[in-house]
Amino acid sequence: MMAEVTRNLLIYPTLVINDGVSLTVRKIDPLGPDQVEITAWALAPREESANLLARRIDSFLTFYGPGGFATPDDIEALEACQVGCSAGEPAYSDISRGMQRDQPPPHVDEAQMRAFWRQWDADVRGLGPRKQTEARGPANWRRYMEPEYARAIAAQAGSTR
Amino acid sequence: MTRAQPDTSPDAASPQAAHSARAEVEDLLYLEAALLDEWRLAEWVALFTEDARYVVPTTDKRDGDPRVDLVYVDDDIVRLRARATRLASRHAYRESPHSQTRRLITNVRVAARPDGDLDATAAFAIYRFRRGSMDTFVGRYVYQLARIDGHLRIRYRRTELDLDSLEQRGAISIVL
Numbered sequence A: 001m002m003a004e005v006t007r008n009l010l011i012y013p014t015l016v017i018n019d020g021v022s023l024t025v026r027k028i029d030p031l032g033p034d035q036v037e038i039t040a041w042a043l044a045p046r047e048e049s050a051n052l053l054a055r056r057i058d059s060f061l062t063f064y065g066p067g068g069f070a071t072p073d074d075i076e077a078l079e080a081c082q083v084g085c086s087a088g089e090p091a092y093s094d095i096s097r098g099m100q101r102d103q104p105p106p107h108v109d110e111a112q113m114r115a116f117w118r119q120w121d122a123d124v125r126g127l128g129p130r131k132q133t134e135a136r137g138p139a140n141w142r143r144y145m146e147p148e149y150a151r152a153i154a155a156q157a158g159s160t161r
Numbered sequence B: 001m002t003r004a005q006p007d008t009s010p011d012a013a014s015p016q017a018a019h020s021a022r023a024e025v026e027d028l029l030y031l032e033a034a035l036l037d038e039w040r041l042a043e044w045v046a047l048f049t050e051d052a053r054y055v056v057p058t059t060d061k062r063d064g065d066p067r068v069d070l071v072y073v074d075d076d077i078v079r080l081r082a083r084a085t086r087l088a089s090r091h092a093y094r095e096s097p098h099s100q101t102r103r104l105i106t107n108v109r110v111a112a113r114p115d116g117d118l119d120a121t122a123a124f125a126i127y128r129f130r131r132g133s134m135d136t137f138v139g140r141y142v143y144q145l146a147r148i149d150g151h152l153r154i155r156y157r158r159t160e161l162d163l164d165s166l167e168q169r170g171a172i173s174i175v176l
Helices: A050-064 A071-085 A111-124 A138-160 B015-037 B041-045 B077-088
Strands: A007-011 A015-019 A023-032 A035-043 B048-057 B071-076 B100-112 B118-130 B133-148 B151-161
Touching (some): B015 B118
Parallel strands (some): B048 B151
Antiparallel strands (some): A015 A023, A023 A035
16 A cells, blocks of 8 residues: 555654655755755665566666656756845745645655755744645635735835835 | 776777777767757657667766666656757746757767777766856766668767755756
8 A cells, every 4th residue: 555655744844754656764964054965865675676676777767866867856956946035035945835725735746845944944933833724726826825916925025215 | 788897998918999989989979969069859869770779867876877877867868869859849848948058968988899899988077058057967878879871870878976866956857
């Protein structure tokens, strides 16, 4: 049954388990405001057959690996965002994917990213652990997003006046 | 598949034959470097045989076997074509717009194989420039070259990096 589910599991704040095309553990070490080191391990059962191991390695390197078809572009996105954010202009970062769904989101949605940033925000404010819940559906999405968005726009407008 | 280090010339009795084989291999490697630096990726893929393999082992296991060891790249011809097509498109974000690269290929050594193919090794330094930063990749190529319709073609291409780690940028987004 486990093999029929894919997921990205975040163990706040610096550990991620990618249970997708290959089972991967990622450790995140922030080294500075503009540098982060990520160490990835690809896990496999010790007794796995040669055929399955070869397929597992292939799945990892083509997708999660640093020479694969996805990870270099993810790194590019992170670096490009860092360049953009360092301009100091953006007041808002949109990670709303999946907030409009009534059903629990699939693993490609961004619930885990929102959970991370809400807790991170609470931590840097010294508020301590917060229970992470998220009401779903279009109505809740609007209720949640619009005041935040309006505040962000207002703050941005104020800062440029 | 074991590939012996080409410690001997292809034909020890004939230095001219050895020089001519090396010159022919150098022509191929220089053409390949030019095609990659000029981002002519479809033409580059055309240098490979249908049963070709392109492998980049990890920096901590340069003798890694893709069947049992994790490597950075292990492409057959299908995936190699997909890689080239993707890199030439707008969807490979780390290379759109693509980086400026310069490949220096040297120390070329060639040896004949019993099956008629050639074994070749070469040293390389690849400089990648993009958005104000430079990445340097240094290492050694291991090739098996086949002669098909009178032209040398790449049956096996292995890129062994001398780097301790990929730490500087954390990714391989160009063909190494």
